Amino acid sequence: MPHRTIAGIKQKYGPVVWLKIGQVNTIVILDADIVNDFFKNHDLLFIDRNIIETMRSKNYHKGSLALAPYRVYWRVMRQICTVEMSNYNRLSPRPPRWPLFGHIFNLGTMPHRTIAGLKQKYGPVVWLKIGQVNTIVMLTVVIVNDFFKNHDLLFIDRNIIDTMRSKNYHNGSLALAPYRVYWRVMRRLCTVKMFVNKRNNQTEYVDRTYIDNMLL
Numbered sequence: 001m002p003h004r005t006i007a008g009i010k011q012k013y014g015p016v017v018w019l020k021i022g023q024v025n026t027i028v029i030l031d032a033d034i035v036n037d038f039f040k041n042h043d044l045l046f047i048d049r050n051i052i053e054t055m056r057s058k059n060y061h062k063g064s065l066a067l068a069p070y071r072v073y074w075r076v077m078r079q080i081c082t083v084e085m086s087n088y089n090r091l092s093p094r095p096p097r098w099p100l101f102g103h104i105f106n107l108g109t110m111p112h113r114t115i116a117g118l119k120q121k122y123g124p125v126v127w128l129k130i131g132q133v134n135t136i137v138m139l140t141v142v143i144v145n146d147f148f149k150n151h152d153l154l155f156i157d158r159n160i161i162d163t164m165r166s167k168n169y170h171n172g173s174l175a176l177a178p179y180r181v182y183w184r185v186m187r188r189l190c191t192v193k194m195f196v197n198k199r200n201n202q203t204e205y206v207d208r209t210y211i212d213n214m215l216l
Helices: 002-013 032-041 053-063 072-085 111-122 141-150 162-172 181-194 197-202 204-215
Strands: 016-021 024-029 125-130 133-138
Touching: 002 016, 024 032, 111 125, 133 141, 197 204
Parallel strands: none
Antiparallel strands: 016 024, 125 133
């Protein structure tokens, strides 16, 4: 468990430790005050980052805070992370999590029931970290309605991975399509024409038949 091993080095070697990981020289800072001083006063000494070819795939190094060059984008993203995102009190309540893996091992064999049970202890909005993905779980209809009615524009950018780009699938899917005219038209068709009681009643027999076949 490297994180525990590195944390244990502090007692013997102090809060700043130099390590050599393969051919990479690495400085490990194990004290919050030193980290704050480092990023506040000495960050310009480390603005040049070694970008390997695999990181240049699809310009990933330009969009990542850890790899982006020191320009306006990086400064804005750092301000957002340090002021808005890293503030512990701004995040929704959450259960204890594992390092690296987050809450993925806390969900158990029936994740839907486990997540539903979190409402009683942590409230209607729960923050989870599934692996490296930050996830907000809303557990009441009122909050979901308010979210999609008043705050949906804040989440219009969707992370599209390469497998979703096969045959431009991300442009035709309602769940993945960018927020443009096509997406607005498709949402209107689904909410007004497809997912309504009249349409559900017309196809109830077909739905029931497939559900019965699935359960047999």
